[in-house]
Amino acid sequence: MGELLNGIFECLDINSSTGLATEDSLQGMTSFQRLFYTQVHEKIGIDAVYFLRDENGIAKIPLIYFSAIQKYDAKQVAELHRLSWNLGEAPLLFVVTPDEILIYNNYETPQVVENGNLDPNAGIIETLNLTNGLASQRLALKKYHRSLLESGEYWRQSMTRFDVQSRVDSTLMSNLRIMRRTLINQISKRCDTSKETITGVVHALLNRSIFIKYLEERKDSNGETVFPQDFYCNFMKSAKQYTDVLNSKEATYNLFRTLKEKFNGDTLQVSEIEAEIITQDDLNELRTFILGDSELESKQLTLWPLYSFDIIPIQLISSIYELFFHLSEEDDEKGTYYTPLHLVNLVMDEVYPWEGEYKDTSFFDPSCGSGVFLVEAYRRLVCRWMSQNDVHTINCDQLNLLLKNSIFGVDINEEAIRVASFSLSLAMCDFLDPRSIWDKLSFPRLLDNNLISSDFFDEDKSFNNRRYDVIIGNPPWQSNITGKTKEYLKKANSVIGDKQIAQAFSIKCSELCKQNGIICLLMPSKGLLFNRSDKSRAYRANLFSDNNVLAIINLSVYRKFLFDHASGPAAAIIYTPKKEDINQPIVYCTPKPIYTIEDIRKFSIDPTDICRIPRDIIDDDRIWKIAMWGAPRDLELIGKMQSTFAPMASFIEENHMTTAEGFKRGNRKHQCCDFKGLPMVEAKSFKPYYVSSDELPRVDFDDFECIVKNAREIFVAPHLIIKQSHKNGTFLSEVLDYDAVFNHSLLGIHGNINKLKYLSVIIGSKVFSYYHILTNRKWLVERDELEAGDIWQTPIPSPNEAEINEACEIFDELVISPTKNGKAEQFVRHMYRLREYESYQIDDVIDYVYDYFKNKQRSVSFERPNPNAYKLYYDSLSEVLTNTFGASTGLTGDLYFGDAPLSVLVLNIGQQNDRGLNFAKSDDRLNEILMSLDGAVVDNQKMIFIRRNLRIYQPNRIFIIKPSQRKYWTYSAACRDADEIFEDISRAWR
Known part of the structure; x- marks a missing residue:
């Protein structure tokens, strides 16, 4: 059977260097691999586990279990699937017999048939017959090839097969x-x-x-x-x-x-x-x-008889307990609120990875809940101790000692503290054999010692007397601070924005952390990065000046995958009180989902999702949003727009216009008959540019909360009415030549009709949407609407009379044909004095960034590029590089593409001819090149399908390897790549 398994591994192109764990490779495994493999081998009978590696080549995520059995036995096979399902980790199970390979979906719930036995066909994906030998099934096994698993292409092709609800x-x-x-x-x-x-x-x-x-x-x-x-x-x-x-x-x-x-x-x-x-x-x-x-x-x-609680991961049980503390009657039917394990692993990897030297380390969670972070810290601490002492087992006394000396937490909920103690006790059990648990184990008393039920801001509690090496947790996100918090902030002379208690936690954590320690907190990203109130800005400024912020992981785009009931998107901030290396840039990372089953297990981080923010610009509020969705050239363009053109508020003031939001019915405490019988514009049926009075309903009510007493002119013609939410990425407005009213979801401007038409043309343009995608603190973060203040701050070119007249002509044409906006776009770009490459930037943000956010897995971003897209990328890249290095550079290109998940562009340097780009569509040649390059990356670690978006430099050639998805082959991607190639070459010349 060993020979057959090895043959399968060869077909899949997996081995110990690419993430495969077997009994023969124990010595070369990471600590996590060894712990995980040992447990599944002993508990389930798994012979091998294939792990997905991260960008550094470290095996992290189990993908496939392999189990070889001597002959097919329905009960044994069904039990293997049931136990693999209970483990809840690797989505695939290969059961190998001499005659066949049975491939199972470990996310599909096991089933019991009428006779009470497990159904061996539950979860089956396919059966590969080996009657004619393994060679006959090489083609069938190709779909599980390492290249497809590492690149994520397998999960994209199998999107409907794996259902998270049955995990x-x-x-x-x-x-x-x-x-x-x-x-x-x-x-x-x-x-x-x-x-x-x-x-x-x-x-x-x-x-x-x-x-x-x-x-x-x-x-x-x-x-x-x-x-x-x-x-x-x-x-x-x-x-x-x-x-x-x-x-x-x-x-x-x-x-x-x-x-x-x-x-x-x-x-x-x-x-x-x-x-x-x-x-x-x-x-x-x-x-x-x-x-x-x-x-x-x-x-x-009930599925309870199918559960095996000796198999279900301890961390998962701890997370389930956390569910109870956040579950109200209203939430009972809905999703869950708990810290997902892959999020725990993400932040733990930043502050205390599995691999590393063991030394006495104290961990503290300031809002520990059921203890999910503390459990993971404890597991890693124990494994480091075992690795340092070169042992594969650990006794009860040592487990107790490590727990009592290293793990600390506080929570205001006393029940949560008890469960945290319980979770840590279970974690201890998982390192012991069953008889030792009964014969030797006595749980330590953690309550009121290591784990304390208290308000974190109660200065009299004993946890304040320690200083900790690692502080990690997910503090409360409410905009509601306790009395103790107010006292603390006053005493510390500290300020927080929007009453965000998580910000107060971040301040006190700095005090409790050792000077050479490290802190990692999950916080609401809005308050941390995007809110722009005076107090929010002051909090950010103090956080960056009082600490050494090392990295920020903006998880806003993963909002729907993390906390079903969270009030907003999340971010992880990693910092230390010690002010060293303050000239080093801050690593800013914004992972983006790929909308496959992978998103519930890992964070997809592309090289373009990572940037390094110089310390001298961290006070610039724009940087966090622009770096989230854009590139350095977008920062330049936004800066150009803001420095060249005054905000719309100035345009409004100079032209003596009146602005306000519409009426608000709200509590309906005020009577007003002034609007009775007037036409009423409604957001739900908003029509762009113009709507006739006959098409609108009339006001038939007289009860309001707010009736716009001081700016009633907004209801008087001529007026521009702006819808604050967009439609398919475009903001709508209309200019009316008759009096009409509207509610507070719409904005009104009263003024000169021709200038209002000019503003309407601007508002409906891609330029307007582009600006707000990259600057607005809510759009593409949480909500799909703009606030009035955001709109008034939009840079607006000041037009002359001829330009006003041209805008009016365009507006009148748009009234007749709203979708024929080519002339309008051209006019607006002329007004903003945009160069051709800046127009390309704007189009890419709308066509790819916005489309990705809106259409998710159906976005054009994930489609395969056509030859025209490849050519645009090559032409743009060549132009920028030629302008940078000079015409003597002599660039030509060979583009290799096919059915593989990656495409390869070879830039040939120093060839003085006009050949341009040569297309080579050949699956065999492409795979040959990819396999060759795979062995050439990072000391033959075979990382090309994991890193995906990378470059390899040779004396006269540059290999650009990128996923075969349109978002990687755009004009903006070409500019970014050209800039980075210039930096790489300049660095090599120094």
């Missing part, structure tokens, strides 16, 4: 949510106890049940379990499992007390109120749920 984390959370609600409602009907108390009792009961199931199901390779033989008989005669004991309340709570005494610690306590209000009916409900005998609200049998 173990989604189903388990859904089941627990329903069981939670069932028990809370059942108890509430008979008890006068507060809902908060009942909820806490139910959470404790469910948590304890998960822990017992974990202990019950933990087995070693010899089948030994945690509990001694006949353990449950101590509580109920003939009881063999936890569900048997649940038939008696007395037996159940005797079991709870025994476990509490056995394991000590502070996580298994049963409160008096729980023992009082839980009845046998509640335990019966819990029992039927665990056994799968009850029907859920969806009318499907």
